[in-house]
Amino acid sequence: MVSFDLTGRKAIVTGGAQGLSRKMAEGLMEAGAAVAIIDISPELTETVAVYDKAGYSCYGILADLSVQTQRERAFEEAVQALGGIDILVNGAGIQRRHKSEEFPLEDWNLVLEINLTAVFSLCQLAAREFLKQGGGKIINIASMISFFGGYTIPAYAASKGGVAQITKAFANEWACHNINVNALALGYMDTDMNRALLADEVRNLEITSRIPAHRWGTGEDMKGPVLFLASEASSYLNGAVIPVDGGYLSR
Numbered sequence: 001m002v003s004f005d006l007t008g009r010k011a012i013v014t015g016g017a018q019g020l021s022r023k024m025a026e027g028l029m030e031a032g033a034a035v036a037i038i039d040i041s042p043e044l045t046e047t048v049a050v051y052d053k054a055g056y057s058c059y060g061i062l063a064d065l066s067v068q069t070q071r072e073r074a075f076e077e078a079v080q081a082l083g084g085i086d087i088l089v090n091g092a093g094i095q096r097r098h099k100s101e102e103f104p105l106e107d108w109n110l111v112l113e114i115n116l117t118a119v120f121s122l123c124q125l126a127a128r129e130f131l132k133q134g135g136g137k138i139i140n141i142a143s144m145i146s147f148f149g150g151y152t153i154p155a156y157a158a159s160k161g162g163v164a165q166i167t168k169a170f171a172n173e174w175a176c177h178n179i180n181v182n183a184l185a186l187g188y189m190d191t192d193m194n195r196a197l198l199a200d201e202v203r204n205l206e207i208t209s210r211i212p213a214h215r216w217g218t219g220e221d222m223k224g225p226v227l228f229l230a231s232e233a234s235s236y237l238n239g240a241v242i243p244v245d246g247g248y249l250s251r
Helices: 019-030 044-053 068-082 105-133 154-177 192-199 201-210 220-230
Strands: 010-014 034-039 058-062 087-090 136-143 179-186 241-244
Touching: 010 019, 010 068, 010 105, 019 034, 019 044, 019 087, 019 220, 034 044, 034 068, 044 058, 058 068, 068 105, 087 105, 087 220, 105 136, 105 154, 105 179, 136 154, 136 220, 154 179, 154 241, 179 220, 192 201, 220 241
Parallel strands: 010 034, 010 087, 034 058, 087 136, 136 179, 179 241
Antiparallel strands: none
């Protein structure tokens, strides 16, 4: 029988103090996993306290993922706190919007560092552990923008296109070592990052009318997909970039 049970598994979730990543971390804990959240958010302590009070095994590691030394230190601390690692969810990400001809280089560098380079680095760190222990699960967060270009978001488009491609590249090398590397490509989600779009009645209507589900996604919608990729149910799935978009890309 296929099992979605994660009892005894140990997971690291970046960006899990809030938003969609928090719900993904919550879904893993509900399935029995112990979770270490790496985040720079001031909400980290409060988030961990909520899950501790609920009886889950949850640890918080404060770190700036735009800095390589902090990424390495946070990963080591998380592995120590958990007593190992079986699952990595690269959920942290940022967005910056400017006209392409005016896009500041400093914003380009920051978006690429957090959304792509940090993902690359943490995948490497996790894979080194997985290679020693005979397997593991890596779940990256891509986007609809991995498939098309977007508007006023060249850095985000480049980063999410890159996430999709390194997911495939890593899978090519690591699948034979029982390491599953897959990505979830998110559609329009009801998050703080999209507050401006949600508040724009014209744009909101345009977007919602194209989504066959006729609604924006929520954090709860992320729990099932991340649980599937974190569990033994996806043991033969590798290098996939799976849309979680209410059907947006199919229309």
